Amino acid sequence: MKLNDNTAHAPGDDAPLLQVEGLNAWYGAAQILFGVGLQVGRGEVVALMGRNGAGKSTTLKSIAALVPRRVGSVRFLGRDVSRLAPHQIARLGLGYVPEERRIFTDLTVLENLEVGRQPPRRWPDGTAAPLWTPAQLFALFPNLGEMPGRPGGRMSGGEQQMLTVARTLMGQPLVVLLDEPSEGVAPIIVEQMAQTILQLKAQGIGILLSEQNLPFAEAVADRAVVLEKGQVVHAAPMGELAADAGMRRLYLGV
Numbered sequence: 001m002k003l004n005d006n007t008a009h010a011p012g013d014d015a016p017l018l019q020v021e022g023l024n025a026w027y028g029a030a031q032i033l034f035g036v037g038l039q040v041g042r043g044e045v046v047a048l049m050g051r052n053g054a055g056k057s058t059t060l061k062s063i064a065a066l067v068p069r070r071v072g073s074v075r076f077l078g079r080d081v082s083r084l085a086p087h088q089i090a091r092l093g094l095g096y097v098p099e100e101r102r103i104f105t106d107l108t109v110l111e112n113l114e115v116g117r118q119p120p121r122r123w124p125d126g127t128a129a130p131l132w133t134p135a136q137l138f139a140l141f142p143n144l145g146e147m148p149g150r151p152g153g154r155m156s157g158g159e160q161q162m163l164t165v166a167r168t169l170m171g172q173p174l175v176v177l178l179d180e181p182s183e184g185v186a187p188i189i190v191e192q193m194a195q196t197i198l199q200l201k202a203q204g205i206g207i208l209l210s211e212q213n214l215p216f217a218e219a220v221a222d223r224a225v226v227l228e229k230g231q232v233v234h235a236a237p238m239g240e241l242a243a244d245a246g247m248r249r250l251y252l253g254v
């Protein structure tokens with residue numbers, strides 16, 4: 001498979017791509033997030049973990065400005081994006097893949113991809129970022145490549161999930177927020193999703209994923225950030241969390 005090769009990092013290019021500090025979020029009167037902080041570097045996969053209702057999805061949505069009210073610092077490529085609208089944030093190269101599949105059921109696979117197309121981007125150091133075209137995405141997701149003319153509504157759930165990710169990549173993101181990529185899809189799709197994440201990482205893309213599936217997180221993530229009741233209670237290298245039975249039980253209930 002031929003993929004872009006833009007993984008070289010410039011000297012001193014170690015500033016995080018995404019930096020979140022003191023993030024608070026509300027749904028109506030209910031405060032859901034309390035001072036969440038995290039960061040994602042180039043080529044880094046960070047797993048946001050925690051039990052049901054801990055605030056993982058809300059954290060991703062808050063970064064993407066998709067909650068009714070939030071306060072705190074969200075810096076993307078060194079720029080404060082906390083006052084921008086969701087489409088402005090996306091256009092800067094911060095992609096968001098929701099848990100529910102979001103494709104146009106009346107459009108074909110190829111048309112769905114074209115809807116997401118954005119111009120090429122550069123890394124903060126000025127070098128070219130990966131450029132995703134339908135041809136490259138069909139190499140990354142071979143099953144989509146077999147059905148470019150199929151209407152989105154006639155695809156399986158797993159294929160729609162893949163198409164949602166592929167369409168986000170057409171926006172040429174430098175960081176992708178991925179909500180529960182392994183949730184509710186067949187094991188074969190889970191495996192493909194893990195491979196996809198590792199390929200994106202190899203291209204230098206930063207990934208923040210919400211995940212309850214520990215083996216999946218362990219397979220793809222460099223670091224784990226654990227949430228409990230809307231607060232970060234633990235942040236560590238992924239392997240450390242996975243290897244510590246006491247921590248796993250305490251934070252994840254597994």
Ligand SMILES: Nc1ncnc2c1ncn2[C@@H]1O[C@H](COP(=O)(O)OP(=O)(O)OP(=O)(O)O)[C@@H](O)[C@H]1O
Nearest residue numbers: 027032050051052053054055056057058059210212
């Ligand atoms: N649209 C909403 N309106 C009101 N409350 C919400 C809404 N979405 C989520 N919540 C509440 O916010 C809290 C955090 O939910 P969130 O979905 O972020 O958790 P999560 O860690 O992603 O868990 P899950 O995996 O179950 O989605 C929960 O108490 C949930 O009930």
